[in-house]
Amino acid sequence: MADLDDIRDGDNFGLNSPPDTSKYYLKGINSTDWGIKNRMARIFNRNSGRTVMLAFDHGFLMGPTSGLERIDLNIAPLAEYADCLMGCRGSIRANIPPENTKPICLRTDTGTTILTEMNHNVLLAEEEAIRLNPAAMAAMISVGDAATEATTIANFSRLVDIGNKYSIPVMGVTAVGKDMARDSRYFSLAARVCAENGASIVKTYYTEGFENVVACTPVPVVIAGGKKLPEIEALELAYNAIQCGAAGVDMGRNVFQSEAPLAMIQAVAGVVHDNLKPAEALEIFEEGKNKS
Numbered sequence: 001m002a003d004l005d006d007i008r009d010g011d012n013f014g015l016n017s018p019p020d021t022s023k024y025y026l027k028g029i030n031s032t033d034w035g036i037k038n039r040m041a042r043i044f045n046r047n048s049g050r051t052v053m054l055a056f057d058h059g060f061l062m063g064p065t066s067g068l069e070r071i072d073l074n075i076a077p078l079a080e081y082a083d084c085l086m087g088c089r090g091s092i093r094a095n096i097p098p099e100n101t102k103p104i105c106l107r108t109d110t111g112t113t114i115l116t117e118m119n120h121n122v123l124l125a126e127e128e129a130i131r132l133n134p135a136a137m138a139a140m141i142s143v144g145d146a147a148t149e150a151t152t153i154a155n156f157s158r159l160v161d162i163g164n165k166y167s168i169p170v171m172g173v174t175a176v177g178k179d180m181a182r183d184s185r186y187f188s189l190a191a192r193v194c195a196e197n198g199a200s201i202v203k204t205y206y207t208e209g210f211e212n213v214v215a216c217t218p219v220p221v222v223i224a225g226g227k228k229l230p231e232i233e234a235l236e237l238a239y240n241a242i243q244c245g246a247a248g249v250d251m252g253r254n255v256f257q258s259e260a261p262l263a264m265i266q267a268v269a270g271v272v273h274d275n276l277k278p279a280e281a282l283e284i285f286e287e288g289k290n291k292s
């Protein structure tokens, strides 16, 4: 058992010493197998080193949330502008044409809905995951939730074992603990737990002090968008995360709940890949919105 009475928070994040990416363009991935590197290269743009993942996995928790009523109509047309599609097996099979060549990040944990307290998540079978031909697999860990922390971390660790068996990168999704402060200290802890357990990508939330979250996570970090914000605020969120060293976004509601999702995903891509300022990206959004 770790000592709890003298936890010393890290305070030396080496922010002026970038990680060595001279051997492979994504941090922390150089010592992984060829297959993991190859799949990561499908997800992360070689020039920017970043990714725009489009998350539409919400239905397994939330049912037909706004913007995801019809994934065939709402999400499939956006695929062209995403670098990677993150969803669950059911909606991918039913709605994403098998001719799709965009990499898939398959959500592999289940067992919880918004109608109950978080219960005990399980992973889908490894052969079932492989059938979906994923470029990455994702599972959530709920750090700080006494009822589910152990199960979700054990699931996650098992998923990394499966991923390493087949050279499929695993993305750790950090749930927001109900009773935990949503600050950089908490997200650093949750992100680091994912990375220490073998994640190749960590998905977490932007917060003040995010540069420390990125610095102490030895693999690429992407942010969730969270609840729908006005477009300019969502673009600022993405921009701030990129400025702090994030390797992109895995955004859902702020894209598919936008009044012009196609324009919004292109605006987000401008921030992520082209270093556009939020106001410049908003112009892309406005232009696209007016055309649609």
Ligand code: 5RP
Binding pocket: 055, 056, 057, 058, 140, 173, 224, 225, 226, 227, 250, 251, 252, 253, 254
């Ligand atoms: C939560 C998830 C969601 O996919 C995630 O929250 C991304 O969506 P949004 O940008 O809507 O927050 O992984 O378990």
